[in-house]
Amino acid sequence: MSTDETPAREGLQRRSLLIGAVAGAGVTGIGAASAVGLNEAFGAAEDPTADHSDAARHGLQVEPFHGARQAGVATLPQAFSAFIALNLNQGASKDSLRRMLRVLSDDAAALTQGRAPLWDQEPWLAENPSRLTVTFGFGPKAMALIDAARAPEWLKPLPAFDIDQLQDRWNQGDLLLQLCCDDKLTLAHAQRVLLKDSRSFAKVRWIQDGFRNTVGATPAGQTMRNLFGQVDGTVNPYPGEEDHEKVVYGRDGFEPWIEDGTSLVLRRIHMNLDTWDEADTPAREDSVGRKLADGAPLTGSQEHDEPDFEAKGPLGFPVIASYSHIRRSRTDNPDEKIFRRVYNYDLPVADASGMSRSGDISGGVSNTGLIFASYQSDPIQQFVPIQKKLDDMDMLNTWTVPIGSAVFAIPPGCEEGGFIGDGLF
Amino acid sequence: MNMPIETSTRSLPRPLRRSVTTLLAAGFAVTALTGCSADGNQASGDTQVPAASAEGNAATEQVVELTDGWAKAADSNMTSVFGSLKNTGDQSVTLESIDAGDTAGVAELHETVMNDQTGSTEMKRVEGGFEIAPGETKTLEPGGDHMMLMELQCAVKSGTDLTVELGFDNGRTQQITVPVRDYAGAQEHYAPGEEHSGHGEHSEMPSPESSALPECHEH
């Protein structure tokens, strides 16, 4: 399959710029510079005019930091992510939070553009921004400090679901820093700088590292696979698709909590690879309603074919089972849609052996799952109904267990000289 | 990053002083006004005077051009200010002193030198200041020459702006405003004067709870 031609892909690419191009271009040049898309940057072999010089290397690609919206949501997903939840110190005040956000915004702005802050003691590690983005999210405590009256009503823990086995260590924090980057070393450095900045204001609650394929490992535009081997992300309101704006930033019945703001529901979902191994291909495909080889619906032949939920097999049963993940996660209510931007996790294990059983969230030889990042204008109206349906019935639950849950309000972006959240202070 | 440089406006009432900003870097004006300096005003509750209203008061010129200015956060004791000072004029100038107003009891120019006896680096006061030839830039940085604030009277917090006044040989003064950041380095031992020798031990990161002194007001 190829999504190269779809508007979605162009939408995702549009924001990506090359450092050199930006430096020389000035504000008016950005439109031209952004024509340098990922394919060119990858040095696509078929294109004889492609720029193979060092200046075009992927490490120099930058995503804008300043603007009406924060980067890291509509941005073409980078290879690596670190979702960091911070807990503000006891004595935190509106003023200390303002100072903290100013410091973090300044340094995030510099690092994403390939510049080291003056107080960066390893400035060389900032030289290859590799599309680094830093996205800020506010938890309930941060919003209460900033302006309780403007805290969205949904900014609280999700309702409990029967399938949940939440571990408090992965639950809600006060402030989220979502770092995404195509280079792990650059990401680690940026994380270090921002955590040093945060140290006198907050402590780290958790860090969730995630990954997808690295740049160039898979054909550009190919939908990612998760560690079950499934093509994951086929049906999703991508930027450029008509419902993206409504789903993520609200309109037509969704009142955004703030113009150009959105929300993140972050679910940490354990995937039991041991019991998944016990399922053979037909059972695996039946559980989702799609083929493993190419992600095509069981009623179609290509990934992006529309699934036919009415089609019946020889015995009169639906080809796409009523308990399958795609049947259950698609509701009849057009408002119940989310934008997924997920990452895999696979933690090192030690002294591991044997098999874990269904429902277990430890044991076996792997500690694997999905950092299920879902963006939507209103989690209660959009995310919760889907999760509720999956809670009631979803064959995929046989192998998956939510172990962490957090909700963050994602404020708009900021202009140069401002800081993230400044419009709320 | 270029920092706004404030020329001497000592004759002005206090709240007006920091607002009289001479912006040096072309294109920096908007950023500076909405950035660090405006931010500082928010924190201190100062009323901001629009730059335009200060234009008539441009009698004093800036002496040096500051870039990359910043200061290390500290809850007590002492801290340092860094940056690059370029002499854009055609006469040599000497930076002789600094004045941190209410922020610090003592403010000095320091250099970092090797102690032959101990083999470790120490900082000590520079007699005679730093002479900057025309076109030259004096760099003040951690581990090197720096501006030192001692006997802090208030906690210098990360995310605030710090304003100090530079004093030059020809009697001119210039205010600079720099962002304050947490920084674990810049811990060279202070050599002379027992009373200031706590610098090396000051390794605790500042935090809202550990702060004994009141927070400095940004002015």
Ligand code: HEM
């Ligand atoms: C480890 C957990 C999960 C795995 C492995 C998983 C896997 C998949 C796969 C393979 C697909 C089909 C391809 C695609 O369209 O992307 C899919 C679709 C989808 N999933 Fe999940 N998923 C998980 C959890 C969730 C959760 C928690 C939600 C929401 C609460 C969700 C919502 C959706 C939606 C909305 C679709 C698209 C359905 C449609 O075709 O309209 N998934 N998922």
Ligand SMILES: [Cu+2]
């Ligand atoms: Cu010193």
